[in-house]
Amino acid sequence: MDLDSLFTVDEFEAVAQRKLDPVYYDYIAGGSRDEVTVRANLDGFGRLSLLPRVLRGSAQRDLAVTLFGARSSMPILISPTAFHRLVCTEGELATARAAARADTIMIASMASTVAVGEVAAAARAAAPADHEPTLWFQLYLQPDLDDTTALIARATKAGCKALVVTVDSPVLGANERNHRNRFHDLPPGMACENLRNLRGDEPGNVRQIAMSPELSWDHIDWLREHTELPVLLKGVLHPEDARIAVDHGVSGLLLSNHGGRQLDTVPATIDLLPEFVEAVGGRVPLLLDGGVRRGTDVVKALALGAVAVGVGRPIVWGLAAGGEDGATRVLELLRDELDHTVALCGARGLADLTPDLVRPAAGSRR
Numbered sequence: 001m002d003l004d005s006l007f008t009v010d011e012f013e014a015v016a017q018r019k020l021d022p023v024y025y026d027y028i029a030g031g032s033r034d035e036v037t038v039r040a041n042l043d044g045f046g047r048l049s050l051l052p053r054v055l056r057g058s059a060q061r062d063l064a065v066t067l068f069g070a071r072s073s074m075p076i077l078i079s080p081t082a083f084h085r086l087v088c089t090e091g092e093l094a095t096a097r098a099a100a101r102a103d104t105i106m107i108a109s110m111a112s113t114v115a116v117g118e119v120a121a122a123a124r125a126a127a128p129a130d131h132e133p134t135l136w137f138q139l140y141l142q143p144d145l146d147d148t149t150a151l152i153a154r155a156t157k158a159g160c161k162a163l164v165v166t167v168d169s170p171v172l173g174a175n176e177r178n179h180r181n182r183f184h185d186l187p188p189g190m191a192c193e194n195l196r197n198l199r200g201d202e203p204g205n206v207r208q209i210a211m212s213p214e215l216s217w218d219h220i221d222w223l224r225e226h227t228e229l230p231v232l233l234k235g236v237l238h239p240e241d242a243r244i245a246v247d248h249g250v251s252g253l254l255l256s257n258h259g260g261r262q263l264d265t266v267p268a269t270i271d272l273l274p275e276f277v278e279a280v281g282g283r284v285p286l287l288l289d290g291g292v293r294r295g296t297d298v299v300k301a302l303a304l305g306a307v308a309v310g311v312g313r314p315i316v317w318g319l320a321a322g323g324e325d326g327a328t329r330v331l332e333l334l335r336d337e338l339d340h341t342v343a344l345c346g347a348r349g350l351a352d353l354t355p356d357l358v359r360p361a362a363g364s365r366r
C-alpha cells in the first residue's frame with residue numbers, strides 16, 4: 001500500500017474496510033444500537049463553521065501542549081481503543097511507535113492485545129534519543145479491587161503518567177453488528193494481555209474485563225488514595241457529573257461518548273462542550289474525543305474550550321492500512337491539517353483559538 005497516496009482519514013477508513021475481515025471492520029466502525037451517536041459525533045462538527053481573523057502575523061505557529069507535566073507536540077492524542085492485533089500483526093507495539101514518532105500521547109487501552117509494559121518499551125525504543133514518550137493507561141475499574149490494584153501497579157511500573165478511568169460502561173454497549181456477526185471472542189492466540197496472570201499465581205490465566213454497575217464515586221475516591229498518578233475520567237456526559245467529578249478531586253476530564261458505542265442517542269461531544277466548560281469553570285483541563293476526522297474539527301474543539309482532542313477510529317484505520325507507518329501518517333495528516341487550519345484562522349497558536357471563531361453552520365460535512 002502506498003500510504004503517501006492517502007490524504008484523508010476517510011481514505012484510510014476506505015482502505016481499512018477493503019483490507020479487514022468485515023467482522024472486525026464492523027466491530028471497529030460500529031456503535032451501539034441505531035448508531036445515532038456515531039453519526040451525531042461527525043455531524044456535530046459539520047454543523048459548526050469557522051470564522052477566521054486576519055492580519056495577526058501568524059507565521060510561527062506552536063501547536064504543542066503540556067498536559068500533567070508532559071509535553072505533546074500537538075493537541076491530538078490517541079484515544080484508547082482495544083485489540084489492535086485484530087488489525088495489524090504488531091498490534092499496540094505499532095501504535096506506540098507511531099505515537100512516539102509523532103511525539104504525541106498514547107492512551108493505552110486496558111483491553112490491549114499487548115501488555116502495557118511491552119507497549120511502553122516499544123514507545124521508548126522508537127522515540128528520538130532526547131525524548132521521553134508519554135503513555136497514559138485507560139482503566140476499567142474492576143469490582144474486584146485487588147485486580148484493579150494489580151492493573152494500576154502494572155501501568156505504573158510501565159511508566160504510564162496518568163490513569164484514564166472509563167466511567168460510561170456500567171454494562172457493555174450493544175453493538176448489534178457484533179451480534180449479527182457472532183463476534184464475541186478474540187481469535188485464538190489473542191487476549192487482553194494486561195489481564196494475564198493478574199495475581200501472579202494463575203499462570204496462563206487471562207481474566208475477562210468486568211463491566212460493573214456497582215461502581216460509584218466512592219471508587220473514584222478509593223482510586224485517588226491508591227495512586228499518585230493524575231486521574232482523569234472518560235465518559236462523563238452530564239455537566240452535573242462533571243462538577244461532581246471535579247469536587248472528587250479528579251485531575252482532568254475526557255469528554256467522550258465512547259465513539260457512540262455505549263448509550264445510543266447521547267449528544268455529540270462537541271455539542272456538549274460549551275456546557276462542560278461552564279460546569280468545570282477552568283478547574284481542570286478538559287479533553288474531548290468523538291468524530292474528530294479533520295484539522296478543522298480539532299480547531300473547533302479547541303476554540304470551544306478543549307485543551308486537546310483524542311482520535312480513536314482514525315488510528316485503527318491507519319494501523320489497518322499500514323501498521324506503524326499507517327498510524328504515523330494519519331497523525332501527520334491531522335497535524336498538517338491542524339497547522340493549516342490554525343494559519344487560515346489567523347491564529348498564532350492554540351491560545352488564539354477562541355470561542356468567537358466558531359459559529360453555527362448550515363448543512364453538514366457528510
Ligand SMILES: Cc1cc2nc3c(=O)[nH]c(=O)nc-3n(C[C@H](O)[C@H](O)[C@H](O)COP(=O)(O)O)c2cc1C
Pocket residue numbers: 027028029041079080081082109110111138166234256257258259260261289290291292310311312313314316
Ligand atoms: C474499536 C474501538 C475500541 C475501543 N476500545 C475502547 C477501550 O478499550 N476503552 C475505552 O475507554 N474506550 C474505547 N473506545 C472508545 C475510544 O476511546 C474513543 O472514545 C472513541 O473511539 C472516539 O471516537 P472516534 O472513534 O470517533 O475518534 C473504543 C473505540 C473503538 C472504535
Ligand SMILES: CC(C)CC(=O)C(=O)O
Pocket residue numbers: 082111172209258261
Ligand atoms: C473491550 C471493550 C470493552 C473495548 C471497548 O471499549 C469498545 O470496544 O468500545
